[in-house]
Amino acid sequence: MxxxxxxxxxxxxxxxxxxxxxxxxxxxxxxxxxxxxxxxxxxxxxxxxxxxxLLVAGQDALSRLLSEGIADAPPEATPLEAVAAGLERASSAMGPMNRQLGPRLKAAVAASTELQERDALKSVSLAAAMATALVSRGVPAPTADLAAEIGLLAFKRGYAEWSETDATAELDLAHYALAALNRLRAASASLG
The missing domain is CATH 1.10.10.60 (Homeodomain-like)
Structure with a gap:
């Protein structure tokens, strides 16, 4: 070997x-x-x-990139605009291997309770990293928590859509994650 x-x-x-x-x-x-x-x-x-x-390989780097993107957002950015900056930064680290593994990883997680639990912990960790970065920007904790959860959902939806599209498509993960964030932003406005 x-x-x-x-x-x-x-x-x-x-x-x-x-x-x-x-x-x-x-x-x-x-x-x-x-x-x-x-x-x-x-x-x-x-x-x-x-x-x-193995399921959380790269989680620390992803958390760091999300946090850095949020921290580096312009001072006047709203919480969701800062989350968008975090999604863009994190998406830049996702390459062809991540895209290729997406559907297979999703199937493996769906078939294992243990992997579902580990995936849930990963989600909690990513949301916490974003919320902490938002609070550091002066965003109140409840608002930061909500924005982070919306950001996490946008990342997951964007990643799923990106990894299930033709690998020769020119659109990167950031496009899908930001589009998902915009759809979620619109949906949250309709909650009343």
Missing amino acids: ARWEPGARERLVVAAVDLFTEQGYDATTVAQIAERAGVTKSTFFRHFHDKRE
């Missing part, structure tokens, strides 16, 4: 998602994931504590 080849972390994520889709999360072992990725088990454990952690 060529442990020294670059991209081990990415290969492990792809291998795990493929195996989770093919044979289910519970039936997939760390050894199988490592073998499929062309690395040793010890290399797996240098990157991840367990196979559940």
